[in-house]
Amino acid sequence: METDEFIKAIAFNVVQGRVEAEDEGFDDGLEGQPGVTELVNEALENGVEPKEIVIEALTKSMEEVGEKFERNEYLIPDMLASAECVGVAMDILSPHLIKAGVKSKGKFVIATVAGDLHDIGKNIVAIMLKGAGYQVIDLGTDVSVDIIISAVKENEAPFIGLSALLTTTMRVMGEVVNKLEQEGLRDSVTVLIGGAPTSAAFAQEIGADAHCKDGFDAIDVLKTMAA
Amino acid sequence: MIIIAEKINGTLPMVKTIIQNRDQERLLDLAKQQVAAGASYIDVNVGTGIGSREDEIQAMEWAVETIQKEVETPLCIDSADPAVLESGLKSRNGRASLINSAKAEQESLEKVVPLASTYSAPLIALTMDESGIPKTVDDRLQAAEKVVSACERFDVPIENVFFDLLVMPISTDVKQGLKTLAAITEVKKQFPGCKTALGVSNVSYGLPARGRLNAAFLCMAVYAGLDAAIIDPLDHEISAAVKTAEVLVGRDRHCRKYMRAFRK
Known part of the structure; x- marks a missing residue:
């Protein structure tokens, strides 16, 4: 996969709220496909910048989740599933971000x-x-x-x-x-x-x-x- | 089943307006509707989130005096503030009341449990202590233990204690429903004679078709041994669930209540 494809796949799975391959998503029939954990690890192995994952995949997808929540398309469990994905991704990314000298927003x-x-x-x-x-x-x-x-x-x-x-x-x-x-x-x-x-x-x-x-x-x- | 009717609650916008305007007619109307729907106790919570403690004390006195002028049904005096509880209990002038509620925290126990003793009133005790919202069945039992020892100290009989086992939304943790149900059974086993209460509707917070979840959860709680439900008796689905569950677990002799409801 190219960087763009990783970013897209991670963002998609955050929106679907799938931490791991075995997880169900918001939509039907996604079980078995790689989830956020697998994708983030794989992306790092393939040299995707951790900072890019945070900004392009995690932040933007959570914004999308926010919009869906606002429209009542997403309910609390949907939002929590997505937030859990972001939490898991951040745990994987944190040591890499620190190494790369990326500063937090405060x-x-x-x-x-x-x-x-x-x-x-x-x-x-x-x-x-x-x-x-x-x-x-x-x-x-x-x-x-x-x-x-x-x-x-x-x-x-x-x-x-x-x-x-x-x-x-x-x-x-x-x-x-x-x-x-x-x-x-x-x-x-x-x-x-x-x-x-x-x-x-x-x-x-x-x-x-x-x-x-x-x-x-x-x-x-x-x-x-x-x- | 003891039905504690929950609609008079100052955090609801409509009730907030009633309290602010001291609207006797609409307050009485809410009380009477709930009595007609089968309330054993009418909960009275006048905390609107604005104003001082003194305002809340005055609102409690007003609400209790207004309701008891025309309604005989016992009241459930509801506040987190012991001073507000006491003002409500005093205004009752010896009429039957239920205290809602004490927490298993030292300060709350020291102030609220004595009220149960002084006013010979049953007491709802939340099974949560200083360590926060209970996560497990054991957390709840430990909190219950603290309540029981305070009740012994202040001479409140265990039969007058309703343990609220705390219903958490399954939308944020899907295992929570089962923990509350298990806690009902366990607390009754460990403290024979005690009663149990639940505010059922919290279970469905954040989910669609809440009435359906509330009704199913209530049925399960009845099977687990629930004594009192804090519900909106005007909600048809939940009231039907009470009667249905009770007849199914053999708590409705000759199916009388169930059949009477059916005839209506």
């Missing part, structure tokens, strides 16, 4: 705030950001304001993503923003928030930079901010 500290144990949405967003080229530092769930702040300092992270799924815990997001201000860090950090009870109005109320309705939205927002 460190992104992500956490579900104190008192809140919901992790599903936060995990999906973390996987997608990883796939989009960010270095994700996942602090887990029920994370105190202090731990978030010290992780930001320690990593000099320019981005924070906060998740809350409860009306009682979403207030903690505001405390994080206040603490950043007190510490003189507010201007050097972009704060994104998400989770079912949150909204753009709420983001504005607590002084966060943006509300993201899902992982795709987060990537879009970051892209717009970078532009």
Whole structure:
């Protein structure tokens, strides 16, 4: 296979959500054909640039998945299957990217705030950001304001993503923003928030930079901010 | 089956408006419709996500007083905040209530379990502790253990404890349904006398034809020994599933309930 064909095949299988050859895809009858794992390994052996795989195959195909999700053509399991493919591909590619000196888009500290144990949405967003080229530092769930702040300092992270799924815990997001201000860090950090009870109005109320309705939205927002 | 009717929940846009406008008529209407559809308890959750704790306490008092003026059905006082729970229980003035809910975290147990004792009310306890959403059956049992010891300490009989075994969406992990079902059976075996509860509809989150999945899951949970279902009793499919499942596992003497539903 030529580089182009590898890229196309990887992208196709990310959209189909097939990690390995044995996996079923979104469409019928793909079992047995090579999946993302086989294709990425084979592409590397054939000298395809890891960076090209990330940009041309993974990022673009996840954008396509995002559009399909937006149109309700794809549902949560479809999206997760694709995100899993990107995660697996990134695990294979990471050592090669580091060797090639490819820089990440920046460190992104992500956490579900104190008192809140919901992790599903936060995990999906973390996987997608990883796939989009960010270095994700996942602090887990029920994370105190202090731990978030010290992780930001320690990593000099320019981005924070906060998740809350409860009306009682979403207030903690505001405390994080206040603490950043007190510490003189507010201007050097972009704060994104998400989770079912949150909204753009709420983001504005607590002084966060943006509300993201899902992982795709987060990537879009970051892209717009970078532009 | 104990039916905990879930429609009065402040996170639903329609209910949020009712609470904000203090719309007595529509609140009562929601309560009465659910009673007519077979609710054993009407859940009352007034958390709208805006306003302070004080606002939520006032909203809870208003909702409880409004409903109990015309409806005799017991209420299920629902909040993550113990102060809101207490305001609801107080407003009940000794009428039957169910507390929804405590978590197996120290702070929650210290504050909510005593309410079950003071108000002699049964209590829903979520089988999750400081370590987060349980991933396995064992995680749930360990959390249940903590609840049981708190209940012993505060003199709440095990018969008054409903363990919520936590339903997770299968759309994000397809093995989760089975874990919840296994936990129902296990918790009842380990803590004889305890009851079990599930918020069924979470199982189908993110999938098409949710009603069908909810109904099938409820049937399986009944077989596993479920005592209480947190559902929308106005949803025909799920209410039918309750009656169908109960008659099939022999929990409907002479098929009375099933046949009565059929005659309607």
